[in-house]
Amino acid sequence: MASSPATSDKRQHIVETAYALFKRFGFHATGIDRIIAEAEVAKMTMYRHFPSKDGLIVAVLNWRAQRFERQLDQLAHEASARHKIRVIFDWHQRWFHGADFHGCIFAHALAEFGDPTHPVFKAAAAQKAGLKLRMQTILEGVMPAERAESASAALLMLIEGATLMAQMGRGDDAIADAWKAASTIIAVDDTP
Amino acid sequence: MASSPATSDKRQHIVETAYALFKRFGFHATGIDRIIAEAEVAKMTMYRHFPSKDGLIVAVLNWRAQRFERQLDQLAHEASARHKIRVIFDWHQRWFHGADFHGCIFAHALAEFGDPTHPVFKAAAAQKAGLKLRMQTILEGVMPAERAESASAALLMLIEGATLMAQMGRGDDAIADAWKAASTIIAVDDTP
DNA sequence: TAGTGGTGAGACAGGTCTGTATCATCTTCA
DNA sequence: TGAAGATGATACAGACCTGTCTCACCACTA
Numbered sequence: 355m356a357s358s359p360a361t362s363d364k365r366q367h368i369v370e371t372a373y374a375l376f377k378r379f380g381f382h383a384t385g386i387d388r389i390i391a392e393a394e395v396a397k398m399t400m401y402r403h404f405p406s407k408d409g410l411i412v413a414v415l416n417w418r419a420q421r422f423e424r425q426l427d428q429l430a431h432e433a434s435a436r437h438k439i440r441v442i443f444d445w446h447q448r449w450f451h452g453a454d455f456h457g458c459i460f461a462h463a464l465a466e467f468g469d470p471t472h473p474v475f476k477a478a479a480a481q482k483a484g485l486k487l488r489m490q491t492i493l494e495g496v497m498p499a500e501r502a503e504s505a506s507a508a509l510l511m512l513i514e515g516a517t518l519m520a521q522m523g524r525g526d527d528a529i530a531d532a533w534k535a536a537s538t539i540i541a542v543d544d545t546p
Numbered sequence: 547m548a549s550s551p552a553t554s555d556k557r558q559h560i561v562e563t564a565y566a567l568f569k570r571f572g573f574h575a576t577g578i579d580r581i582i583a584e585a586e587v588a589k590m591t592m593y594r595h596f597p598s599k600d601g602l603i604v605a606v607l608n609w610r611a612q613r614f615e616r617q618l619d620q621l622a623h624e625a626s627a628r629h630k631i632r633v634i635f636d637w638h639q640r641w642f643h644g645a646d647f648h649g650c651i652f653a654h655a656l657a658e659f660g661d662p663t664h665p666v667f668k669a670a671a672a673q674k675a676g677l678k679l680r681m682q683t684i685l686e687g688v689m690p691a692e693r694a695e696s697a698s699a700a701l702l703m704l705i706e707g708a709t710l711m712a713q714m715g716r717g718d719d720a721i722a723d724a725w726k727a728a729s730t731i732i733a734v735d736d737t738p
Numbered sequence: 739t740a741g742t743g744g745t746g747a748g749a750c751a752g753g754t755c756t757g758t759a760t761c762a763t764c765t766t767c768a
Numbered sequence: 769t770g771a772a773g774a775t776g777a778t779a780c781a782g783a784c785c786t787g788t789c790t791c792a793c794c795a796c797t798a
Contacts, residue, residue, distance in 0.1 A: 364744085364745085378660065379660070380574070380657065380658050380659075380660065382572070382574035382575055382658070383574055383658070385784075385785065385786085386785080386786065386787085387784085387785085387786095395745080395746080396745060396746045396747065396748090397746095397747090397748090397786095397787085397788095398745075398746080398747090398788085398789090399744080399745060399746075401786095401787070401788080402744080402745090406786080406787080407785095407786070407787090456660050457656065457657065457660065461653070461657060461710060462657035462658075464649065464710070464713060464714070465572065465649065465653060465654035465657035465658065466572050466574070466575070466654075466657065466658060467572075468570065468571070468572065468648050468649065468713075470714075470715065479714045482710075482711075482714065504719070504722070504723040504726060505723075505727075507711065507716075507719060507720065507723040508704065508723050508724065508726065508727035510707060510711070511703065511704050511706075511707020511708050511710075511711065511720070511723070511724055511727075512700065512703050512704060512707060512727075513707070514703075514706065514707040514710050514711075515702060515703020515704060515705070515706040515707040516703050518653060518656070518674075518703075518706050519674075519699070519702070519703060519706075521656060521660075522656070522662075522671045522674065523662065524699075527696070527699060528699065528703065530696070531696040531697075531699040531700050531703070532699075532700065532703055534696060534700065535697075535700035535703070535704075535727065535731050538730050538731055539727050539730060556774085556775080577754070577755060577756085578755080578756065578757085579754085579755080579756095587775080587776080588775060588776045588777065588778090589756095589757085589758095589776095589777090589778090590758085590759090590775075590776080590777090591774080591775055591776075593756095593757070593758080594774080594775085598756080598757080599755095599756070599757090739798100740797100740798090741796105741797085741798085742795100742796085742797085742798100743794105743795095743796090744793105744794090744795090744796105745792100745793080745794080745795100746791105746792085746793075746794100747790105747791090747792085747793100748789100748790090748791095749788105749789085749790085750787105750788080750789075750790100751786105751787090751788080751789100752785100752786095752787095753784105753785075753786085754783100754784080754785065754786100755782100755783080755784065755785080756781105756782095756783085756784100757780105757781090757782095758779105758780080758781080759778100759779085759780075759781100760777100760778085760779085760780100761776100761777090761778095762775100762776085762777085763774105763775080763776075763777100764773105764774085764775070764776090765772105765773090765774080765775095766771105766772090766773085766774100767770105767771090767772090767773105768769100768770090768771085768772105
């Protein structure tokens, strides 16, 4: 092999450990020392795999975004557009009920790195754009492209808003109300 | 007077200076030294008015929430519930176009202080609850209480989501799409 | 056996952070 | 004039931050 398996293992272990700490305590509040202590690796091991803390954050966000996309891909077996959207909302409902739910790490990244030119900002914005594009593509099958564009934007806003509500402890009502609104949007926009 | 006017002036000046820095650079990334340098006050002056940095943050959030409520109060002169909600959306549209718009500072506070028992978290959550209650009260005049509860939750999610989109540079489309969706929600829920 | 690459452990530099202490200065009002 | 309170300026402590450096260790391989 080009690289030994132990190498990739260490790197991935650091990414997942950092993810758990970032999402719980935030990016600035989580120090390198805490990450390497929790991951039980030497500091130099971390800095050999990632150029800097910001580089690690970007790697964490990209890994998390890919996992998110993969999970939705595996669930996308429903026939109708309405059901496909519903599957996405259901995924969020289950996510809200997870033990270690602390809000959306991408939204948090946007909050802590407000500069649009910053790599962390870009990585977080890309995840949002990906989710919107996914829903837009689904809706384009049942409505004009222009309507699919604005409807998918509205659905994304509902999901983001629901995630914020869930972080404040109202996850159950949030996703139910969001789906009620989403259902209305799809139904109205679906019938020209 | 009980306290000299200069006292309140200094305190308020610190609050507004800290607000400008917090919303632009975040809470953890903004140090006390930078706040007092920008405000041109001594460090002890700041610590005489606020018990700690967290105390200053809470004071900033509470002041900003009160200003927000005051601004909406002044605009709430429309007759119909639909127009009253529209006024709130319009306020956000103007906000998005402001020169120093960097997203919602309350959402950012929730992101950086994830502990629900933390005073900063509570102050931020209170602002969201206040906005929802305002819209809920408006809607209760034209629909059953139960529907007003879930409709106001959906409207809040749309606003929060639109604010996130605006932070990513899509403010114009965001508020338009949000209002389109909101209009549908109000219209459908309005006719039983 | 000897070399090679990944790793662990920890010291270290240079800077920044929050919060406290000290003392001089200014304004205000009696 | 004199007292009192608010403020400015600055030094300081103790902790934490990111990132670099050195050296020893271990597994594997030629």
